[in-house]
Amino acid sequence: MGYQSSSSENPNLESTLKSRFDEDRSTALMSSYAAWLRKHPSALESFEGMMMPAKGKSLVVFLDYDGTLSPIVEDPDQAFISDNMRSALQEVACIFPTAIVTGRRRDKVKEFVQLHNVIYAGSHGMDMLTPVSPLRCNNMHKSGALDEEGDEVVSYQPAKAFLPTIQELLKVLKEKTKTIKGAMIEDNKFCISVHFRRVNIEDVNSLKDMVKSIIEAYSGFRITGGRKVIEIRPRIDWDKGRALQYLIQNLGFNDSNDFLPLYIGDDKTDEDAFKVIKDVGRGYPVIVSSIPKETKASYSLRDTNEVMAFLVNLVNWKKSSSASN
Numbered sequence: 001m002g003y004q005s006s007s008s009e010n011p012n013l014e015s016t017l018k019s020r021f022d023e024d025r026s027t028a029l030m031s032s033y034a035a036w037l038r039k040h041p042s043a044l045e046s047f048e049g050m051m052m053p054a055k056g057k058s059l060v061v062f063l064d065y066d067g068t069l070s071p072i073v074e075d076p077d078q079a080f081i082s083d084n085m086r087s088a089l090q091e092v093a094c095i096f097p098t099a100i101v102t103g104r105r106r107d108k109v110k111e112f113v114q115l116h117n118v119i120y121a122g123s124h125g126m127d128m129l130t131p132v133s134p135l136r137c138n139n140m141h142k143s144g145a146l147d148e149e150g151d152e153v154v155s156y157q158p159a160k161a162f163l164p165t166i167q168e169l170l171k172v173l174k175e176k177t178k179t180i181k182g183a184m185i186e187d188n189k190f191c192i193s194v195h196f197r198r199v200n201i202e203d204v205n206s207l208k209d210m211v212k213s214i215i216e217a218y219s220g221f222r223i224t225g226g227r228k229v230i231e232i233r234p235r236i237d238w239d240k241g242r243a244l245q246y247l248i249q250n251l252g253f254n255d256s257n258d259f260l261p262l263y264i265g266d267d268k269t270d271e272d273a274f275k276v277i278k279d280v281g282r283g284y285p286v287i288v289s290s291i292p293k294e295t296k297a298s299y300s301l302r303d304t305n306e307v308m309a310f311l312v313n314l315v316n317w318k319k320s321s322s323a324s325n
C-alpha cells in the first residue's frame with residue numbers, strides 16, 4: 001500500500017486544494033450571479049431595448065450617492081466622487097431633471113458633488129430643497145427659502161420636529177459607543193448613522209445591542225440597516241420612495257403619462273423607491289450590486305464604473321435621438 005500524505009504534511013497539496021476550493025467557490029458565485037442577472041439584466045447590456053419606450057418621453061433621473069456615484073470607502077468622510085463621474089452627472093443633469101436621494105446630510109453630499117443643476121434630497125429624503133421655478137408646487141408643508149447661492153427654493157423637512165431629540169440622541173450615542181473601537185457616529189441632520197466598517201468583527205454584535213437598547217428608550221425612532229451601518233430614523237411615514245413621489249410631483253410630472261422615472265441605488269433604503277416605480281408600472285428601477293441579492297429592481301449595474309458608463313450612454317442616447325428627429 002503506497003504512502004498517502006495528508007495536506008497538512010504536504011504544503012504543495014494544501015495549496016493545490018485551497019486554490020481548487022477557491023476556484024470552485026468562484027465558479028459557484030459566478031453561476032449564481034449569472035442566474036440573478038437573468039432576472040435583473042444589466043442596464044448596460046439591455047440599454048437599447050430598455051430605452052425604446054423612453055423615446056419621446058421625459059426621463060427623470062434619481063440617484064443614490066454612496067455605492068452608486070461614489071465607491072464605498074472605509075471613512076465615510078472620504079467618499080469622494082471622481083471627476084469623470086462628476087462630468088457624466090453634470091451632462092445628465094443638463095438634459096434630464098436629476099436628483100440625488102441620499103441618507104447623508106444634504107449639505108455634505110452637495111459639498112462632495114459640487115454641481116448646481118442637481119436637486120439634493122438628504123437624510124433619506126427628509127431634507128429637500130427644490131427650485132421654485134419652473135417647478136410646479138403646492139403649498140403643503142413648505143416654506144419659502146433661499147439656497148446657498150441665494151436662489152429661491154422650496155424647503156421640505158417632514159421630520160423637523162425631531163431635531164432637538166436627534167441632537168440629544170447624538171450625544172448619548174457618541175458617549176456610550178466610545179467603548180467600542182472603530183465605531184463612528186455620523187450626524188445626518190434628520191437621521192443618524194452608526195458606522196461599524198472599522199469595528200472588530202467580534203465587537204459588532206455588542207455595538208448593535210448597545211444601539212438597540214439606547215433607541216428602545218426613544219419610541220419616536222426606529223432602526224434600519226445599511227451596508228456596515230446602523231441607521232436611526234424618526235418614526236414617520238417617509239422614506240426614499242415617498243421622497244421620489246414628492247419630487248416627481250414637484251417637477252410637474254405627477255399627472256403626466258409622458259415621463260419615466262429612473263432610479264439607481266445600491267442600498268436597502270433604495271428598495272422603497274424601486275417599489276414606488278414598480279407600483280407605478282413604468283420607469284426603471286436599477287440596483288447597483290456585484291453579488292446576487294433580493295431586490296425589487298428590474299435592472300442591475302455591477303458597480304460605480306458601470307453607473308458612470310450608463311450615465312454616459314444616457315447622454316449619448318438623448319443626443320443621438322434628438323439629432324435624428
Ligand SMILES: [Mg+2]
Binds near residue numbers: 266
Ligand atoms: Mg448607497
